[in-house]
Amino acid sequence: MAFTRTDAVATTGRPAAKVSPAPGRRRSGRWTALAFLAPLVVYLLVFYAYPLYRNIELSVHDYTPRAFVQGDPEFTGLDNYRAVLSDDAFLAALRNTAVFTLVSIALQYALGLALAVFFQRGFRLSAVLRAMFLVPWLLPLIVSASTWSWMLNSDNGIVNAFLRAFGIGQINWLTSPGTALLSVTVANIWLGIPFNLVILYAGLQNIPASLYEAAGLDGANAWQRFWRITFPLLRPVSAITLLLGLIYTLKVVDIIWIMTRGGPADASATLAIWSYREAFGTGQPDFSPAAAVGNLLILIAFAAGLLHVRLQRKEGSS
Amino acid sequence: MKNWRTGVGIVLTGVMLFPVYWMVNVSLTRTGDMRADPPHWFPWNPTFEGYAAALGQQLPALATSLFIGLGTVAVTLIVALPAGYALAKLLPRGTGAIDFLLLVAQMIPAVVMAMGFYAIYIRLGMLNTVAGLIVADSTLAVPFAVLLFRAFMAGIPREIMAAAQIDGAGTWRTFRSVVLPLSRNSVITVSLFAFLWAWSDFIFASTLNRSSDTIPVTLGIFRYIGNNTTQWNSIMATAVIASVPAAFLLVLAQRYIAAGVTAGAVKD
Numbered sequence: 001m002a003f004t005r006t007d008a009v010a011t012t013g014r015p016a017a018k019v020s021p022a023p024g025r026r027r028s029g030r031w032t033a034l035a036f037l038a039p040l041v042v043y044l045l046v047f048y049a050y051p052l053y054r055n056i057e058l059s060v061h062d063y064t065p066r067a068f069v070q071g072d073p074e075f076t077g078l079d080n081y082r083a084v085l086s087d088d089a090f091l092a093a094l095r096n097t098a099v100f101t102l103v104s105i106a107l108q109y110a111l112g113l114a115l116a117v118f119f120q121r122g123f124r125l126s127a128v129l130r131a132m133f134l135v136p137w138l139l140p141l142i143v144s145a146s147t148w149s150w151m152l153n154s155d156n157g158i159v160n161a162f163l164r165a166f167g168i169g170q171i172n173w174l175t176s177p178g179t180a181l182l183s184v185t186v187a188n189i190w191l192g193i194p195f196n197l198v199i200l201y202a203g204l205q206n207i208p209a210s211l212y213e214a215a216g217l218d219g220a221n222a223w224q225r226f227w228r229i230t231f232p233l234l235r236p237v238s239a240i241t242l243l244l245g246l247i248y249t250l251k252v253v254d255i256i257w258i259m260t261r262g263g264p265a266d267a268s269a270t271l272a273i274w275s276y277r278e279a280f281g282t283g284q285p286d287f288s289p290a291a292a293v294g295n296l297l298i299l300i301a302f303a304a305g306l307l308h309v310r311l312q313r314k315e316g317s318s
Numbered sequence: 319m320k321n322w323r324t325g326v327g328i329v330l331t332g333v334m335l336f337p338v339y340w341m342v343n344v345s346l347t348r349t350g351d352m353r354a355d356p357p358h359w360f361p362w363n364p365t366f367e368g369y370a371a372a373l374g375q376q377l378p379a380l381a382t383s384l385f386i387g388l389g390t391v392a393v394t395l396i397v398a399l400p401a402g403y404a405l406a407k408l409l410p411r412g413t414g415a416i417d418f419l420l421l422v423a424q425m426i427p428a429v430v431m432a433m434g435f436y437a438i439y440i441r442l443g444m445l446n447t448v449a450g451l452i453v454a455d456s457t458l459a460v461p462f463a464v465l466l467f468r469a470f471m472a473g474i475p476r477e478i479m480a481a482a483q484i485d486g487a488g489t490w491r492t493f494r495s496v497v498l499p500l501s502r503n504s505v506i507t508v509s510l511f512a513f514l515w516a517w518s519d520f521i522f523a524s525t526l527n528r529s530s531d532t533i534p535v536t537l538g539i540f541r542y543i544g545n546n547t548t549q550w551n552s553i554m555a556t557a558v559i560a561s562v563p564a565a566f567l568l569v570l571a572q573r574y575i576a577a578g579v580t581a582g583a584v585k586d
């Protein structure tokens with residue numbers, strides 16, 4: 001992490017701090033520090049901790065829309081969780097989440113890495129082209145999602161027109177259960193390539209060129225150089241990239257919701273979509289099961305996050 | 319050899335950016351040609367009727383988005399700048415808990431945050447307000463901003479701040495007159511991202527602001543898709559206009575973007 005490097009800067013800068021005088025003044029310095037930190041602490045409590053608490057509270061009550069306004073819901077304990085976990089749709093959503101997430105991050109990573117290696121050795125226009133690759137990541141999701149929707153449109157989409165030229169009949173990308181999940185996954189991979197490219201490219205910059213020169217002298221070809229030098233040395237960056245990808249992809253709502261609304265017949269409904277739809281997607285908001293699904297999603301993300309922290313520690317200590 | 323790579327690079331970029339090209343192409347296509355088979359690959363006969371319709375209908379939404387974006391930048395900076403300073407310089411030790419909280423904060427799915435905010439706003443009467451949306455959108459940027467400021471400010475040499483203190487400046491004065499000016503680049507990076515995320519936000523807008531008259535442009539496009547699916551040139555024209563901030567960032571502020579993307583993730 002960049003932060004470990006700057007921590008080191010802070011540590012080397014510490015001798016100057018030794019000059020700072022008397023303990024009394026240090027205590028007032030501490031209060032000053034807390035004053036500077038106070039807005040963030042208040043912010044985290046009010047805008048993160050409290051919504052999270054509300055979410056847990058929602059999930060253990062039976063919140064009807066009326067109870068929502070009047071504030072007198074019935075306490076139901078873990079019933080919502082039980083109902084969610086025993087719902088057939090849960091397993092389907094879990095499977096869709098797994099497919100969507102794993103296929104997305106695997107291909108984003110593979111394509112991002114291939115591109116990063118391609119751009120590793122600079123060439124004419126390489127900086128400009130690399131910058132152009134950021135475009136999908138910078139566009140508002142609604143823009144990308146609606147563009148993909150139109151491209152994949154059954155009757156007038158460019159994708160089907162292109163396939164028709166090869167004699168392939170009409171495919172209902174977004175409206176048939178067999179292809180809906182595939183379609184949103186492809187769009188999501190497209191969205192994620194830039195992020196992977198940028199991070200992996202930055203990681204490649206830190207591999208000493210001398211290693212490649214030495215390998216070249218030993219007669220290693222490009223393939224061997226990649227598998228023996230690039231890939232192993234990039235491992236820490238790869239791990240972080242994949243984990244961040246996992247955490248981000250688990251919670252994706254917009255792209256799927258805009259393209260298919262999780263349909264047809266739940267074919268592209270992930271856990272996040274399920275939660276969103278229960279709470280906001282229908283005329284009848286059902287916040288309690290939605291909150292329960294959302295909390296399960298947090299647990300999954302949290303497990304991934306713990307893995308992230310652990311990897312970071314390991315890298316930091318090595 | 320070098321030219322070969324450039325050629326491949328151009329082809330790859332072209333494939334990658336094809337959807338963007340297609341968006342622009344469709345935005346310039348006449349309504350009558352929209353369902354042509356095969357579709358027109360190039361707007362030989364361009365029309366700006368889509369843009370006229372988009373600007374006619376979405377101008378208020380664009381203004382709302384602009385306002386929300388700027389508001390989000392302000393909230394983010396007010397919360398994150400002092401915190402970054404405190405974490406980097408005033409409390410260099412014992413900040414592990416805050417780091418952990420900020421990491422966890424970034425993992426919470428937006429839909430969960432949206433439900434939490436909804437439950438709170440419905441009581442406070444803040445549903446469908448621009449202020450409520452600004453606050454919600456700022457949660458997309460604050461953890462990132464604090465971590466970025468902390469990393470940046472930790473690199474400011476202590477000697478510079480010690481010099482200010484010898485000259486009689488208090489902590490606040492040092493922060494304002496020394497640390498802030500030196501942090502200009504990181505402030506720009508954070509502001510750009512906070513603006514872009516707020517501008518692009520769909521989930522908070524579609525949950526906390528869905529029955530409002532003042533909607534941001536993302537919601538405007540979404541409603542557009544729902545209402546008149548025949549006028550894809552207008553939809554795509556709105557999409558092109560909504561992409562302007564991203565294009566602006568790419569052309570004028572590219573180095574700040576790269577700084578932001580890598581800040582959180584790469585160890586050098």
